[in-house]
Amino acid sequence: MFAWFLTFEDRVSDGARLGSAETARLVQLLKATRGLVRGLIFTPEHTRDPYADDGPSPGLALELYFAELGALEAALGRHGDLQALATSDVLSSFEHAAATQQAMAARSFPVPDPHFANAPGELPCTYLVHYPGKADDLNEWLSYIVHHPPVMARFPGIREIEICTRLDWCGFLPWPRVEYMQRNKVVFDSAQALTSALNSPVREEMRADFAKFPRFTGGSRHYALATLTVRP
Numbered sequence: 001m002f003a004w005f006l007t008f009e010d011r012v013s014d015g016a017r018l019g020s021a022e023t024a025r026l027v028q029l030l031k032a033t034r035g036l037v038r039g040l041i042f043t044p045e046h047t048r049d050p051y052a053d054d055g056p057s058p059g060l061a062l063e064l065y066f067a068e069l070g071a072l073e074a075a076l077g078r079h080g081d082l083q084a085l086a087t088s089d090v091l092s093s094f095e096h097a098a099a100t101q102q103a104m105a106a107r108s109f110p111v112p113d114p115h116f117a118n119a120p121g122e123l124p125c126t127y128l129v130h131y132p133g134k135a136d137d138l139n140e141w142l143s144y145i146v147h148h149p150p151v152m153a154r155f156p157g158i159r160e161i162e163i164c165t166r167l168d169w170c171g172f173l174p175w176p177r178v179e180y181m182q183r184n185k186v187v188f189d190s191a192q193a194l195t196s197a198l199n200s201p202v203r204e205e206m207r208a209d210f211a212k213f214p215r216f217t218g219g220s221r222h223y224a225l226a227t228l229t230v231r232p
Helices: 020-031 069-075 081-087 138-146 148-152 191-198 201-210
Strands: 002-009 036-044 060-066 098-109 125-131 160-166 182-188 221-230
Touching (some): 020 221, 069 098, 125 191, 138 148, 148 160, 182 191, 191 221
Antiparallel strands (some): 002 098, 036 060, 036 221, 098 160, 125 221
16 A cells, blocks of 8 residues: 655644634545545644653644555646645645655554444544654664564554555655655554553553664654544
């Protein structure tokens, strides 16, 4: 699977949020995007991680999945369906917000119980971890994919695990690109469930495994995000 990330960090009018009317327009646009398999709309949530505090989560982020790289590139093309994100009033609240974009290869991994059990009206909560730097040996770094997800899978209440890695891609939306080495994602029923997992003994196991990672620069960034799923 291939995923395109668009991330807004409002550095002009602090506290910009996606309103209900904008959400409805965004959902409509995504549902009409040809080739889209699934779209995620991320908005800020809060958690308590004993080992990470990277400040407020982005005001808005999207992760859009396509089965083929060609379909993703078509949607991002000069006349692609996703051009409306930049040329219409769909995201008007973020008109002055700094944004970045990146397409990545997305790998999902099994969890003991993938069935969500949200309370009515409650959105799942994603913990998105960015690795913006570089590894001394990228191939050695990527090999950790083999053994790190089984540790993640021991988090109580975990519903999804995903690891995304960088790739070369073509697109014509106006925002600056980033080339993050990797993004990891774990998903839970709620922010409370995420916080409970992060303060469980498994977090200590994650910390110990992190210490074994091959050498890399740039650190990591951790963000809790309420997650609305859109399907065409």
